[in-house]
Amino acid sequence: MKITETIDIRFPKTLAEALRLQAGEKTRGQLLAGGTDLMVQWASGAPTPERATSIWNLPELDAIEIFDDFIEVGAGVTHAFLRDAAPIHRHLPALVAAAATIGAAQIQARGTLGGNAANASPAGDTAPALLVSGGSVLLASRSGTRTVPLDRFWTAYRRIDAQPDEIIVAFRLPRKGSARERFRKIGTRRAQAISKVMAASRIRIVKGRVTSAAIALGSIAPTPVRLSAVESLLVGQKLTPALIDEAEQLAQATVQPIDDIRSSADYRRWASGRLVRDALENL
Numbered sequence: 001m002k003i004t005e006t007i008d009i010r011f012p013k014t015l016a017e018a019l020r021l022q023a024g025e026k027t028r029g030q031l032l033a034g035g036t037d038l039m040v041q042w043a044s045g046a047p048t049p050e051r052a053t054s055i056w057n058l059p060e061l062d063a064i065e066i067f068d069d070f071i072e073v074g075a076g077v078t079h080a081f082l083r084d085a086a087p088i089h090r091h092l093p094a095l096v097a098a099a100a101t102i103g104a105a106q107i108q109a110r111g112t113l114g115g116n117a118a119n120a121s122p123a124g125d126t127a128p129a130l131l132v133s134g135g136s137v138l139l140a141s142r143s144g145t146r147t148v149p150l151d152r153f154w155t156a157y158r159r160i161d162a163q164p165d166e167i168i169v170a171f172r173l174p175r176k177g178s179a180r181e182r183f184r185k186i187g188t189r190r191a192q193a194i195s196k197v198m199a200a201s202r203i204r205i206v207k208g209r210v211t212s213a214a215i216a217l218g219s220i221a222p223t224p225v226r227l228s229a230v231e232s233l234l235v236g237q238k239l240t241p242a243l244i245d246e247a248e249q250l251a252q253a254t255v256q257p258i259d260d261i262r263s264s265a266d267y268r269r270w271a272s273g274r275l276v277r278d279a280l281e282n283l
């Protein structure tokens with residue numbers, strides 16, 4: 001592995017200090033969290049910055065707080081911490097399940113939720129689970145903080161609504177309440193597999209009828225996507241085998257899958273429908 005030895009990595013002790021170091025930065029990518037994406041990119045020939053700011057272990061980014069209606073998950077929370085944080089399992093099970101599929105134990109111990117979201121890979125496993133929560137991202141800079149709804153956060157391939165001087169501080173995620181959540185990932189094998197397609201869903205059923213539905217797919221398009229046509233089909237309907245067939249077919253008809261080294265568009269289209277069927281049959 002070749003890593004340039006000339007990166008000046010600064011280690012602030014507080015968020016305020018990190019924001020001061022980031023102020024005036026013109027390009028993204030100098031924020032180093034767990035480094036599991038960034039170090040690989042630097043070692044694979046991506047332009048290395050002259051300096052970077054480590055936000056690993058910043059206390060302000062490391063907490064999970066449970067409020068009445070939502071959970072605030074710090075951007076620096078690792079996948080291993082999410083996976084093992086029993087108190088949040090019943091509130092955000094899809095996110096916990098997604099975190100538990102990332103890489104293997106070593107990557108989960110180091111990779112962070114903020115890094116997964118900010119890296120903005122279409123194959124970022126936590127993105128669909130974040131999307132179906134209907135939550136938002138909290139960003140801080142020296143000029144203050146702002147909130148971006150997650151459905152507007154990923155703007156294009158590998159692009160997010162964040163400025164170079166902004167740090168993602170946390171994700172504010174509504175608790176699922178009486179809805180059911182599901183996360184399924186299709187990869188080549190069970191560990192260390194980058195997704196071909198993954199799906200997260202949050203669906204509420206009252207007396208056999210769907211009252212709310214959020215279904216999102218990842219690895220299928222340049223950004224994670226909500227299946228709004230399928231969601232609209234489901235809401236207000238009784239969940240029957242015929243409706244599940246229709247939802248599967250509609251998913252396959254409406255997705256616009258990418259074709260790349262991990263999978264073909266045809267396979268992704270077929271698998272999208274099967275993942276929708278899986279989520280609905282699981283209800």
Ligand SMILES: Cc1cc2nc3c(=O)[nH]c(=O)nc-3n(C[C@H](O)[C@H](O)[C@H](O)COP(=O)(O)OP(=O)(O)OC[C@H]3O[C@@H](n4cnc5c(N)ncnc54)[C@H](O)[C@@H]3O)c2cc1C
Nearest residue numbers: 033034035036037038103111112114115116118124125168
């Ligand atoms: C062997 C291996 C297997 C992997 N398997 C998977 C997998 O199965 N699924 C998957 O989704 N990913 C996988 N990854 C990718 C990676 O581990 C995850 O995306 C991880 O969550 C990245 O987090 P990090 O803290 O290491 O980010 P870093 O590498 O530190 O940063 C990634 C990007 O996010 C930015 N960033 C980080 N934190 C913030 C913040 N708080 N605010 C603003 N910008 C920020 C950085 O500047 C950088 O641009 C794998 C990686 C490896 C090496």
